[in-house]
Amino acid sequence: MTATPPKVAVAHYCEGAGHATRMLAVVEELEAAGYDVVIAGGGPGTKFVEANGYTEFEPLDLDFVGDYQNGGLLDVLRNSGPAVAERVKQYRGWFDDEAPALLVTDDISAAIAATLHGQRYVYVSHDPAAFYSTTVERAGAWVRNRIAGYGAEQFLHPKVWSGGPSIPGADDVGPMAPVGDAPDADVDVLVVPSEFSVDPDRLADAIEASGRDVTLVGGDDWELQESLQPFVAGANLVICSGYSTVMEAAVAGTPCIVLPATSEQRGVVDALADTPGFYAADSIAGVEALLDAVEPPEPHANGAKRVADIAASYLPDAASTGSDSPASAD
Structure with a gap:
C-alpha cells in the first residue's frame, strides 16, 4: 500500500x-x-x-x-x-x-x-x-x-x-x-501593470509612439497565461510596478524599469538603486527617457x-x- x-x-x-x-x-x-x-x-x-x-x-x-x-x-x-x-x-x-x-x-x-x-x-x-x-x-x-x-x-x-x-x-x-518548460516568448517591451499602477493603456501608447513594440499584459489582445516567466525571459525590456515581476526579471536576466505607485513599491525602487539592470521612473515621461538606456542584469539564482x-x-x-x-x- x-x-x-x-x-x-x-x-x-x-x-x-x-x-x-x-x-x-x-x-x-x-x-x-x-x-x-x-x-x-x-x-x-x-x-x-x-x-x-x-x-x-x-x-x-x-x-x-x-x-x-x-x-x-x-x-x-x-x-x-x-x-x-x-x-x-x-x-x-x-x-x-x-x-x-x-x-x-x-x-x-x-x-x-x-x-x-x-x-x-x-x-x-x-x-x-x-x-x-x-x-x-x-x-x-x-x-x-x-x-x-x-x-x-x-x-x-x-x-x-x-x-x-x-x-x-x-x-x-x-x-x-516560476519555473516552466515553455520556450521564451519573442517580446520587445513587456508591460506588466499591477493592481495599483498608472493607466496601462496610456503607458503602452507612449512607448509605441517611441517606435517600440509593446505587449501589454491584461490588454485587449492578451490571453491569460499560466505564467509570465516565458514572456519576461523573452523580452528586451520589462516595465512593471510590482515586486513579483521585478523578481521574475532578476531571475531571467531581463532589464526592468519600475514605475512605483504605492509606498511599498517606492521602497523597492530605493532598495534597487545600486542594482545593475533595474531602473526607476516616476512618470510615463520618465519611462520614455529610459527606453534606450537600459542594460540587462546578471541572472539571479x-x-x-x-x-x-x-x-x-x-x-x-x-x-x-x-x-x-x-x-x-x-
Missing part, C-alpha cells in the same frame, strides 16, 4: 496577483519533491492559480492598500481590521479541514491564524519597515514582521538587491520566480527552490513515505 505524502498548505496574500505567482513557484518545487500541496489566498491571484490547474480556498478578501491610500488610518481600522479578523477565522477552519503538516505563506492573516492554531509555518516576506516613510506604514510593517516572525519556524526574505534594507530575524533568499528546500527541512522526507509521484493540489 502506498503511503500518503506529507501535506503542505501554501497560502498567498490577496492584494495584487503577484503574491499568488511567487507562491505558485514554491508549489511547483514542493510538488516536484513529492509533497501533497493545498492552496489558499483568494483575490486577484486566484485566476492565476486556476490557470495552472489548481483550485484554492478563498478566505475573505481585504484591501489594506486601498483603505490606507484612498482613505486613511480610520478606514484601515474600520474596514481592513475586521476583514483580517474574519480572514484569520476562516484560515483556522481551513487548517482544521486540511490538517497540513506545514504551512508556507506570505499572508500575515495566515501567519496569525497559524500561531493561534498551533500550526507550524514558514513565512516569506519582502517587506522591511525601512521601505516606508510614514510613521503609520513603517510601524505597520514592523508589527507585521514581528508577529509573523514570532511563531514561524523560519522567516525568509526574498531579495533582488544586496545589503539593506533587511528584515531583522529573517534569512535572505534569492528572488522567486531562483529563490523558489531554496524556499521549498527550507520548508522541506521541517517535514518528513517525501520519498520515505512511499509516494511514487508528486501529488496534485486539486
Whole structure:
C-alpha cells in the first residue's frame, strides 16, 4: 500500500496577483519533491492559480492598500481590521479541514491564524519597515514582521538587491520566480501593470509612439497565461510596478524599469538603486527617457527552490513515505 505524502498548505496574500505567482513557484518545487500541496489566498491571484490547474480556498478578501491610500488610518481600522479578523477565522477552519503538516505563506492573516492554531509555518516576506516613510506604514510593517516572525519556524526574505534594507530575524533568499518548460516568448517591451499602477493603456501608447513594440499584459489582445516567466525571459525590456515581476526579471536576466505607485513599491525602487539592470521612473515621461538606456542584469539564482528546500527541512522526507509521484493540489 502506498503511503500518503506529507501535506503542505501554501497560502498567498490577496492584494495584487503577484503574491499568488511567487507562491505558485514554491508549489511547483514542493510538488516536484513529492509533497501533497493545498492552496489558499483568494483575490486577484486566484485566476492565476486556476490557470495552472489548481483550485484554492478563498478566505475573505481585504484591501489594506486601498483603505490606507484612498482613505486613511480610520478606514484601515474600520474596514481592513475586521476583514483580517474574519480572514484569520476562516484560515483556522481551513487548517482544521486540511490538517497540513506545514504551512508556507506570505499572508500575515495566515501567519496569525497559524500561531493561534498551533500550526507550524514558514513565512516569506519582502517587506522591511525601512521601505516606508510614514510613521503609520513603517510601524505597520514592523508589527507585521514581528508577529509573523514570532511563531514561524523560519522567516525568509526574498531579495533582488544586496545589503539593506533587511528584515531583522529573517534569512535572505534569492528572488522567486516560476519555473516552466515553455520556450521564451519573442517580446520587445513587456508591460506588466499591477493592481495599483498608472493607466496601462496610456503607458503602452507612449512607448509605441517611441517606435517600440509593446505587449501589454491584461490588454485587449492578451490571453491569460499560466505564467509570465516565458514572456519576461523573452523580452528586451520589462516595465512593471510590482515586486513579483521585478523578481521574475532578476531571475531571467531581463532589464526592468519600475514605475512605483504605492509606498511599498517606492521602497523597492530605493532598495534597487545600486542594482545593475533595474531602473526607476516616476512618470510615463520618465519611462520614455529610459527606453534606450537600459542594460540587462546578471541572472539571479531562483529563490523558489531554496524556499521549498527550507520548508522541506521541517517535514518528513517525501520519498520515505512511499509516494511514487508528486501529488496534485486539486
